[in-house]
Amino acid sequence: MASATTGATLTPQTAVPAAASTRRGGAAPHLLAALRPLGRLLLTTATVLFLASVITFALGAFSKSNPAATVLGETATEQDIATMNHQFGLDRPLVPRYFTWLGDALHGDLGKSWFTTVPVSDSIKQALPVDLSIALLALVLAILLGTGAGVAAALRAGGFVDRAVTVVCSVVATLPPFVIGIALIVLLAVKARLLPAGGYVALDVDPVQWLRFSILPALALSIEVAANIARQLRTSLVGALRENYAIGAEMRGFSRRRVLFGHVLRNAISPTLAVIGMAIPLIIGGAVMTEKLFNLPGIAQLALQSAQRGDVPVVLGTLLVTAVIVLIGSLVVNALQLMLNPAARRAGTLTGGAR
Amino acid sequence: MTTARNLLRIPVARVALAVLAVVLLLAVVGGMLAPYDPLKQYPQTLAGPSAHHWLGTDYVGRDVLSRLMAGTRLSVIGALEAVAVGLALGVPAGLASVWMGRLGEWVSLRVTDTLMMLPFTVFAIAVAGTLGNGLHQAMIAVGVLTSPGFFRITRAVALGLRTTHYVEAAELMGASRWWTLRTHIWSKVLPNVAVAAAHAMGSALLVVASLAFLGLGIIPPTPTWGGMLSSDLGFLEQQAWAPIFPGLLLVFTVGSLNILADCIREAASGEARRRRGGVLRRAAGRRDHTPIGIPVTPVGVVPTDEEEQRRVVAA
Numbered sequence: 232m233a234s235a236t237t238g239a240t241l242t243p244q245t246a247v248p249a250a251a252s253t254r255r256g257g258a259a260p261h262l263l264a265a266l267r268p269l270g271r272l273l274l275t276t277a278t279v280l281f282l283a284s285v286i287t288f289a290l291g292a293f294s295k296s297n298p299a300a301t302v303l304g305e306t307a308t309e310q311d312i313a314t315m316n317h318q319f320g321l322d323r324p325l326v327p328r329y330f331t332w333l334g335d336a337l338h339g340d341l342g343k344s345w346f347t348t349v350p351v352s353d354s355i356k357q358a359l360p361v362d363l364s365i366a367l368l369a370l371v372l373a374i375l376l377g378t379g380a381g382v383a384a385a386l387r388a389g390g391f392v393d394r395a396v397t398v399v400c401s402v403v404a405t406l407p408p409f410v411i412g413i414a415l416i417v418l419l420a421v422k423a424r425l426l427p428a429g430g431y432v433a434l435d436v437d438p439v440q441w442l443r444f445s446i447l448p449a450l451a452l453s454i455e456v457a458a459n460i461a462r463q464l465r466t467s468l469v470g471a472l473r474e475n476y477a478i479g480a481e482m483r484g485f486s487r488r489r490v491l492f493g494h495v496l497r498n499a500i501s502p503t504l505a506v507i508g509m510a511i512p513l514i515i516g517g518a519v520m521t522e523k524l525f526n527l528p529g530i531a532q533l534a535l536q537s538a539q540r541g542d543v544p545v546v547l548g549t550l551l552v553t554a555v556i557v558l559i560g561s562l563v564v565n566a567l568q569l570m571l572n573p574a575a576r577r578a579g580t581l582t583g584g585a586r
Numbered sequence: 587m588t589t590a591r592n593l594l595r596i597p598v599a600r601v602a603l604a605v606l607a608v609v610l611l612l613a614v615v616g617g618m619l620a621p622y623d624p625l626k627q628y629p630q631t632l633a634g635p636s637a638h639h640w641l642g643t644d645y646v647g648r649d650v651l652s653r654l655m656a657g658t659r660l661s662v663i664g665a666l667e668a669v670a671v672g673l674a675l676g677v678p679a680g681l682a683s684v685w686m687g688r689l690g691e692w693v694s695l696r697v698t699d700t701l702m703m704l705p706f707t708v709f710a711i712a713v714a715g716t717l718g719n720g721l722h723q724a725m726i727a728v729g730v731l732t733s734p735g736f737f738r739i740t741r742a743v744a745l746g747l748r749t750t751h752y753v754e755a756a757e758l759m760g761a762s763r764w765w766t767l768r769t770h771i772w773s774k775v776l777p778n779v780a781v782a783a784a785h786a787m788g789s790a791l792l793v794v795a796s797l798a799f800l801g802l803g804i805i806p807p808t809p810t811w812g813g814m815l816s817s818d819l820g821f822l823e824q825q826a827w828a829p830i831f832p833g834l835l836l837v838f839t840v841g842s843l844n845i846l847a848d849c850i851r852e853a854a855s856g857e858a859r860r861r862r863g864g865v866l867r868r869a870a871g872r873r874d875h876t877p878i879g880i881p882v883t884p885v886g887v888v889p890t891d892e893e894e895q896r897r898v899v900a901a
Contacts, residue, residue: 512703553705
């Protein structure tokens with residue numbers, strides 16, 4: 232028992248430092264105080280976007296592949312290479328090239344494929360809805376499954392459900408994600424024949440068919456994130472249930488359920504939101520795996536195929552677009568955190584603080 | 587060194603270390619110990635376990651046991667390379683960021699944000715597409731994306747220590763930066779980095795497996811755990827049990843690394859006698875907020891470091 236109480240006091244979730252609250256001062260208007268973290272968030276986001284574009288461009292600049300060699304192969308002459316390089320603007324110095332590339336990218340022009348000369352943005356526009364719809368579904372599933380499991384585990388810490396959740400989370404954490412996807416295919420598509428094992432129908436063509444095709448990939452994507460959410464939520468809930476206010480509420484005769492949902496959950500949700508924020512790159516990165524597994528015509532398939540051909544503009548375009556999507560996702564999560572938790576308003580770091 | 591002694595006192599840690607020692611042995615001499623040539627194809631394909639082939643043969647008749655033993659090397663080397671790159675980039679930068687001044691701090695934190703935001707697989711694909719498809723390129727890419735975890739943990743610990751009284755006292759009395767770093771800070775940073783490295787190693791093994799599944803980094807006939815797993819999964823109808831062997835090896839290795847990380851954390855914070863949860867909870871690792879599973883809460887440091895960090899960032 233003694234160790235339990237020290238454990239609770241050792242992990243304060245949100246300590247409010249006196250210095251931080253006085254720093255903003257009483258004289259500052261309320262509106263300004265509310266806008267400042269938002270402004271900081273936007274500045275951070277813009278910087279990160281800039282850095283991501285530099286990294287992306289640098290990959291292309293350091294690349295040894297050039298359009299003539301990749302398209303024409305061994306037969307390319309010096310002159311062919313020079314012509315092609317000039318055609319794609321590769322003979323100009325790096326800095327102006329970067330700014331042209333960035334300016335075009337901001338206008339939605341990511342260049343043309345070296346092979347097909349199809350604009351990269353057109354290929355991405357075709358592939359993106361597949362990923363976005365499935366990733367969103369996966370996120371919803373992950374939050375539902377993770378919250379359910381986490382709350383159920385915390386409701387009776389040490390009980391059967393808690394143990395079961397721990398076992399599942401441990402196994403999931405030590406397996407590569409594609410194995411989970413394949414296990415789902417074998418169980419639900421091959422053995423039970425409930426769902427199709429691969430293929431895709433666009434959402435705006437037939438929503439019911441879309442759901443039938445995308446529920447399995449979304450489930451495969453969501454399992455790992457759901458396990459992360461469940462584990463974090465369980466930890467913070469169990470920690471918060473040992474805090475004085477929770478024990479006090481329970482002593483006053485509120486049921487454990489009421490204390491959990493009415494009092495504790497709100498406080499425990501903030502670290503979980505950070506986990507969800509970090510889950511966005513996980514889901515987008517995992518999409519590569521699921522797209523290959525379920526044969527979906529998504530952005531990762533596009534990237535993979537272009538990478539195998541050495542089609543640099545398409546590869547760079549997909550990386551940049553992916554980065555932007557993740558950035559938007561974490562911006563939303565950060566804004567949510569700012570709204571939900573006054574203490575987080577002081578922490579302006581992009582990735583949900585280091586908490 | 588008390589940390590190492592405390593660590594050996596935890597029974598689970600000894601088991602984890604034993605498992606890892608076996609894996610390391612396989613990585614070094616596995617190819618030599620293997621009973622058959624891992625690339626040689628025998629006539630009986632998809633055979634079950636027998637006296638000749640203890641774990642059976644795969645879809646073109648290669649000996650599974652030999653492939654597992656020979657494949658350990660590339661899997662482990664790949665993961666080690668990624669972690670080494672992450673350490674080399676993250677730890678010095680994290681230490682330096684504490685003394686870099688406001689602008690340097692802000693910039694380094696934004697670089698960290700950017701790297702943490704890029705998804706591993708997409709970045710690895712982009713690197714393979716631009717810089718060439720090889721194990722080194724893929725692993726350096728993974729290592730670069732791992733470095734923010736090391737950066738953040740190092741920085742958090744160093745930042746917390748820098749405001750402690752004894753470090754301030756040492757600085758006031760004229761101790762040089764190097765001296766303070768070596769005497770006071772390094773010994774506290776090291777266990778945290780060890781915890782993070784063990785976690786990152788586990789995650790890197792999974793990333794290597796995933797990349798092998800995508801055909802990145804490792805060219806197919808060469809055996810790796812991930813590659814075997816993905817090729818076995820294509821023949822589930824005939825050989826449903828085949829993925830179990832590479833799968834188990836992977837689960838045991840990654841689980842052991844997570845257990846080791848948890849035990850180092852426990853040993854370093856001097857609570858070796860207090861049990862906090864079973865083996866499974868340890869094995870799950872505490873990859874709380876970071877994608878590759880480096881927990882950002884430092885051990886054995888004054889708890890105000892986060893607030894301190896925030897104040898610095900916000901100022």
